[in-house]
Amino acid sequence: MKRPIILDGPAFDWAEGERYSQAAVDDDSNVDWMAAMWADPGIMSCPGCSVHLWAEGHTAKCPECGHEWRTRDGLRHDEQAAKRAQREASR
Numbered sequence: 001m002k003r004p005i006i007l008d009g010p011a012f013d014w015a016e017g018e019r020y021s022q023a024a025v026d027d028d029s030n031v032d033w034m035a036a037m038w039a040d041p042g043i044m045s046c047p048g049c050s051v052h053l054w055a056e057g058h059t060a061k062c063p064e065c066g067h068e069w070r071t072r073d074g075l076r077h078d079e080q081a082a083k084r085a086q087r088e089a090s091r
Contacts, residue, residue, distance in 0.1 A: 001043065001052055001053070001054060002051060002052070002054070002063055002064070003063070004044075004046075004054065004061060004062065004063065005061035005062070005063055006056055006057035006059075006060060006061075007057065007059040007060065007061055007068065008057060008058045008074065009058025009059060009071070009073065009074055009077065010057065010058075011056050012041035012054060012055075012056045017039045017040065018039070020035045020036075020039035021035070021036075021039035021040075023035040024036040041054050041055045043055055044071060046062040046064065046065060047067060047069050048065045048066075048069075049062060049064050049067065051063075051064045051065070055071065055072070055073070057071055057073070057074070058070065058071055058073055058074030058077050059071065059074055
């Protein structure tokens with residue numbers, strides 16, 4: 001698994017992910033699924049070459065082929081910003 005080159009947006013907080021991963025399973029082997037989800041940023045594939053990358057940032061660049069794209073989180077961020085601007089414009 002590789003990390004993307006982040007052009008815009010936040011990187012995953014790997015130290016915080018480590019803390020959550022330590023809480024993901026208790027001593028009785030019960031899984032805390034919320035902690036497990038927060039311990040991992042998820043993955044994405046480069047639209048250019050399909051290499052698997054950690055899901056980080058809003059705009060990413062593939063370290064393999066150089067393709068740049070807006071990530072799923074970046075698109076969601078854009079939609080939320082547009083809705084906020086629309087609400088403020090209608091006031």
